[in-house]
Amino acid sequence: MENPILNIKNLSKQYQSRKELFAIRDFNLTIEPGVLYGLIGPDGAGKSTTLRILGTVIEPSSGEVWVNGYNVCDDPEKIRPHIGYMPQLFSLYPDLSVVENLDFFANINQVKKEQKKSRIEKMLTFTNLKDFRYRRARNLSGGMKKKLVLACSLIHNPRILILDEPSTGVDPVSRRELWRMLAEVVNQGVTVLVSTPYMDEADRCKEVAILYDGSVIAQGPPPELKASLPFDMIEVKSKPRKASYTALEKQEYVLDWRPVGDRIRLSVEKGKTREVLKSLRASITQQEAKIRVLRKTAPQMEDVFTFKVKELRDRNEPV
Amino acid sequence: MNQYENAVETKGITKKFGNFTAVDAVDFYIEKGEIFGLLGPNGAGKTTLMRMLCAIMQPSSGSANVMGWDIHKNPENIKRNIGYMSQRFALYNDLTAKENINFYADIYKVPVEKRKKRIEKLIRIAGLTGFEKVQAKNLSGAWRQRLALACAIAHHPPMLFLDEATAGVDPVSRREFWDLIYQMADEGVSVLATTHYMDEAEYCNKVGLILDGKLISIASPDTLKDGLEGNLAAIECDNPIEAEDILDRFEGVLDASIHGVLVHALLKAKNMKENVLKALSSAGIQVKRFEFIQPSLEDVFINTVEKQRKLTHKVFTKGVD
Numbered sequence: 227m228e229n230p231i232l233n234i235k236n237l238s239k240q241y242q243s244r245k246e247l248f249a250i251r252d253f254n255l256t257i258e259p260g261v262l263y264g265l266i267g268p269d270g271a272g273k274s275t276t277l278r279i280l281g282t283v284i285e286p287s288s289g290e291v292w293v294n295g296y297n298v299c300d301d302p303e304k305i306r307p308h309i310g311y312m313p314q315l316f317s318l319y320p321d322l323s324v325v326e327n328l329d330f331f332a333n334i335n336q337v338k339k340e341q342k343k344s345r346i347e348k349m350l351t352f353t354n355l356k357d358f359r360y361r362r363a364r365n366l367s368g369g370m371k372k373k374l375v376l377a378c379s380l381i382h383n384p385r386i387l388i389l390d391e392p393s394t395g396v397d398p399v400s401r402r403e404l405w406r407m408l409a410e411v412v413n414q415g416v417t418v419l420v421s422t423p424y425m426d427e428a429d430r431c432k433e434v435a436i437l438y439d440g441s442v443i444a445q446g447p448p449p450e451l452k453a454s455l456p457f458d459m460i461e462v463k464s465k466p467r468k469a470s471y472t473a474l475e476k477q478e479y480v481l482d483w484r485p486v487g488d489r490i491r492l493s494v495e496k497g498k499t500r501e502v503l504k505s506l507r508a509s510i511t512q513q514e515a516k517i518r519v520l521r522k523t524a525p526q527m528e529d530v531f532t533f534k535v536k537e538l539r540d541r542n543e544p545v
Numbered sequence: 546m547n548q549y550e551n552a553v554e555t556k557g558i559t560k561k562f563g564n565f566t567a568v569d570a571v572d573f574y575i576e577k578g579e580i581f582g583l584l585g586p587n588g589a590g591k592t593t594l595m596r597m598l599c600a601i602m603q604p605s606s607g608s609a610n611v612m613g614w615d616i617h618k619n620p621e622n623i624k625r626n627i628g629y630m631s632q633r634f635a636l637y638n639d640l641t642a643k644e645n646i647n648f649y650a651d652i653y654k655v656p657v658e659k660r661k662k663r664i665e666k667l668i669r670i671a672g673l674t675g676f677e678k679v680q681a682k683n684l685s686g687a688w689r690q691r692l693a694l695a696c697a698i699a700h701h702p703p704m705l706f707l708d709e710a711t712a713g714v715d716p717v718s719r720r721e722f723w724d725l726i727y728q729m730a731d732e733g734v735s736v737l738a739t740t741h742y743m744d745e746a747e748y749c750n751k752v753g754l755i756l757d758g759k760l761i762s763i764a765s766p767d768t769l770k771d772g773l774e775g776n777l778a779a780i781e782c783d784n785p786i787e788a789e790d791i792l793d794r795f796e797g798v799l800d801a802s803i804h805g806v807l808v809h810a811l812l813k814a815k816n817m818k819e820n821v822l823k824a825l826s827s828a829g830i831q832v833k834r835f836e837f838i839q840p841s842l843e844d845v846f847i848n849t850v851e852k853q854r855k856l857t858h859k860v861f862t863k864g865v866d
Contacts, residue, residue, distance in 0.1 A: 262806050269686065269715035368587060395712055397586045397741050398843050399850060406803040413786045423715045426744065426841065429779075430805025449781075449834060467731075485724065487747025487766065518767070524838075 229295070231386060231417050232257040232280070237289035239275050249275040251440045253289070257419065257433075259385075262412045264431030265421040266527070271437035273421040274314060277390045280419070281311035294385060307336065310384035312375055314391050320364035324355055324374055327363055328381055335382035349377035352407070369400035376407065380416075387411055389420045393427065405430050428527040436531055443534040452525045455533060457481055458499045461523045462506060463489035469515030473506050484532065489519055493529065547622075549613030552577050552704050552735030553598060557607035560593050560758075567593040569758035570607065575751075580726065580736040582749030584846055590758040591739040595708050598737065600624050612704055612735075625653070628702035632709040634693035638682035642673050642692050645681055646699055653700035663699065670725060671695040687718035694725065705729065707738040711745065723748045743843040754846060756853055769845045775799045775811040777844060778818070780825075781834040782808065788830050795824060800848060809844065 237253040240246075250272035257263050265273050278284045279291060282302040291298035293305045318327050328346045337345055350356045353373040358366065363374060372392060380387060389408075393401045405427075412418050420431070428434045429448050436444040436451075444451055464470045470490050474483060479502055483492035494502045499522050510517050553575040560568040568590045575581040583591045596602040598611055600620035608615065614622045636645050646664050655663055668674055671691040676684065684692060690711065698705065705726075711719045723745065730736060738749065746752050746766060753763045764772065782788050785808045792801035792810045798821070799811040812821065815837065825832055 268717045395741070398584075398743060398846055399586045402802065402804070402843075402847055405805045409785050409803045409805055412806075413784065424744075427805075430807055432806045485720075485727075487744070488750065 229259075230256045230292075231259040231294055232419070233290075233292040234276075234280075235290045235292075237276070237279065237291060238287050239272075239279065239284070240287045248440045250437075253440075253442060255435055255442065255445075257417060259417050260412060260415050262408060262418045262430070262432050263420070264428050264434040265419065265437060266423075266425060266428045266434050266531070267421075267437030268423055270439075272440040273423075273437055274390055276437075277311070277388050277419070277421055278313075280386075281309060281313070281388055282306055283311070283313075307382060308385045310379035310382070310387040312379040312387070312389045312392060314394070318363040318371065318374060318378070321362060323360050323362055324350070324366070325359045327374060327378060331378040332381045337382050345381055345383065349381055352380075352410070353377045369396060369403070372396060372400065372404070373407075376404075380411065384416065386417045386419065389418070391421055391423065393422055393424065425526065425528040425531055434527075436534060438531075438535055438538065443538055444530060448527055451530045452527065455493075455525050455529060456496065457493040457533075458496055459523050459525050459529060460492050460494055460499060460502060460506075461486075461489050461519055461521060462492070462510075462517075463519035464510050465516045465518055469510045469513045470506075472513060473509035477502060477506060477509070482532070482536065486528075491523070491529070493533070547613035549610070550577065551575060551610075552579070553581075553609065553611055553737065555598075555607065555609040558594070558597060558604050558609050559606045560590075560597060560602070561605040566758050568597070568604075571755075571758075571760045573753060573760055573763055575735055575737060577735055578730055578733045579751060580730050580738065580749045582746045582752045583737065583739045583755055584743075584746055584752055584842075585739075585755035586850065589755045591755055592708055593758075594755070595706055595737065595739060599627060599629055599706055625700075626702055626704065628697040628700070628705040630693055630697040630705075630707050630710045632712040634690070634697070634710070636681040636689060636693055636696065639680060641678045641680055642684065643668065643677040645692060646695050649696040649699040655700050663701070667695040667699060670728070672721070687714055687721075690714055690718070690722065691725070694722070698729070703734055705734055705736045707736065707740075709739055709741065711740065711742065719745060743841055743846065746842050752842070754849055756850055761853055762849060766842055769842065770840050773811075773840045773845050773848060775813055776815050777838055777840045778810045778812055778821075779804075779834070779836055779838045780808045780810060780832060781806055782825065782830050782832045784830050787828065788825055791824060791828055791830075792821070795821065800851070802847070809838075811848070 234253055234255040238251050239249045241249060267273055279286050282298055282305055285299060294308045296304045298305060328349060332342050332345060350359060353376060355373060366374060392404055408418055433447050435442045462470050474480060479495045479498040481493045483490050503520060507520055551574045555571055555573055557570045557572060558568060559570050571594060585591050597604050598609060600616045600623040611623045612626060616623060646667050650660050650664060668677055671694060673692060681689060711722055726736060740746060750765060751763060752766055752769060753760050785803050785806060788808045789801045789803050792798045797813040797817050799813060801808060801810045822832060
């Protein structure tokens with residue numbers, strides 16, 4: 227195994243303003259070089275705090291962070307050249323053109339003069355912004371702005387790219403392009419750490435850590451996390467919807483359920499799937515409702531999240 | 546109240562800004578009590594269409610009825626009877642949650658004798674019990690958003706317009722928000738929503754894909770997904786960039802795209818799996834995982850966008866904005 231490029235040990239952060247609250251608590255994480263790693267979790271889970279510490283923007287309250295063999299607190303200036311950090315609210319210089327923004331970020335990140343021109347060209351090609359090089363940043367569309375920010379955070383050829391919710395508020399076409407570009411960055415050997423509140427984006431990462439309430443509640447490659455769930459999933463959709471709910475009320479072996487879109491996903495005890503499917507079918511039909519969907523289905527990352535949160539709550543609040 | 550069958554009906558509704566056609570001869574209808582989702586990339590015309598239906602923007606040509614009222618003849622009736630909530634909803638920061646709702650109830654002329662009961666109900670529906678006296682500025686994102694919804698429906702509108710109303714709200718809160726919308730739809734409220742979130746589109750009874758001002762397909766989310774030609778495979782391998790390139794040129798692969806560590810390939814037939822795996826391994830690519838997956842609405846959406854852009858002879862460079 228190679229040395230981890232990123233190593234976080236027992237990291238905690240409390241902000242001065244609300245000392246009684248841990249933004250993150252006892253956080254441990256190891257990332258191997260060249261991995262596309264996802265930090266997944268809802269708002270307030272601690273994603274941004276973690277990434278800000280890694281980006282050497284804020285200091286941890288306790289714990290250690292090692293980037294590329296350097297300690298974040300002891301040697302922040304040694305770490306900075308290796309890191310590209312794209313915060314959630316990144317202000318480009320709206321009055322500067324695309325090229326001028328890139329030039330500016332190349333300068334503050336100390337890109338050598340003789341390499342600057344070729345780096346800028348490379349970034350323009352990579353982000354498909356060549357035709358817009360003289361356009362002012364303020365006149366770019368939302369998707370193009372994001373791409374320029376990405377280009378600016380990669381201009382100094384960092385070994386780690388850290389992105390804080392790059393896909394939030396982005397339309398589906400731009401979102402797809404973003405994940406393609408991240409794959410290309412990884413292909414160049416760069417380690418990418420990306421945060422997202424969207425569970426479906428977890429599948430696009432090689433490994434993920436799921437954050438909740440400042441703690442890591444699950445960690446690993448998405449297929450393994452899904453396979454580790456101790457139950458099977460069923461989805462059901464009926465018309466009217468109420469029939470499914472009524473059927474569920476007296477259904478045995480159902481551990482949990484939640485509405486997703488126009489259907490309900492339920493977790494059932496392993497080995498009881500057939501029985502449950504059969505009895506749901508009977509119960510819904512008996513109510514003279516139509517069954518639109520009723521089948522066993524593959525677990526999703528959201529199921530992992532829901533299960534882990536429930537597990538955590540049950541542990542903290544014993545009956 | 547007007548009698549009507551369809552909450553919205555449009556005929557050739559069009560909006561031009563100079564030479565630019567933002568909405569191009571759109572025909573569609575929304576049944577009473579239906580949740581209709583409009584999906585489309587930025588600039589496709591979603592907001593313009595919605596504004597015309599809210600009777601706050603005049604179409605260049607074509608017509609539309611909202612709850613039986615003509616948008617040309619009875620714009621005031623429409624405005625009074627709809628709820629509208631956009632991404633940038635307006636709350637008064639210095640007013641408390643309750644005062645905000647009261648303010649909207651006032652401007653929407655909720656009768657004084659009914660108001661107290663209505664406000665109590667709204668606070669309950671929006672899950673703001675215990676927070677009535679908190680100033681809006683001190684509420685967090687998801688709470689503000691539920692308060693905004695409560696304000697938008699203060700007058701019990703039979704039709705609700707949501708223009709990216711949940712932008713920037715996390716998935717857990719969004720699901721709670723949609724539970725509320727579902728409750729309203731069950732009571733007969735009709736909803737037109739635009740969103741970027743594909744998981745949100747799954748909540749809609751019908752989804753309309755809009756592109757370059759044209760409504761290019763209307764169907765239920767299930768029908769849209771079933772209608773995707775081919776079998777979608779998710780492939781995890783050590784070189785997704787090269788794998789996509791190979792798959793793109795492979796006979797019978799309808800589409801290939803990169804999703805982080807995964808490559809999605811749309812295969813004409815499932816039995817192509819062996820040949821695809823062979824092609825990848827002979828190029829030196831190690832495949833770690835290959836599985837057929839359910840297409841998401843996003844897959845359908847992008848597929849349709851690409852097809853349409855090819856049809857209209859526009860070169861679809863990856864990531865047109």
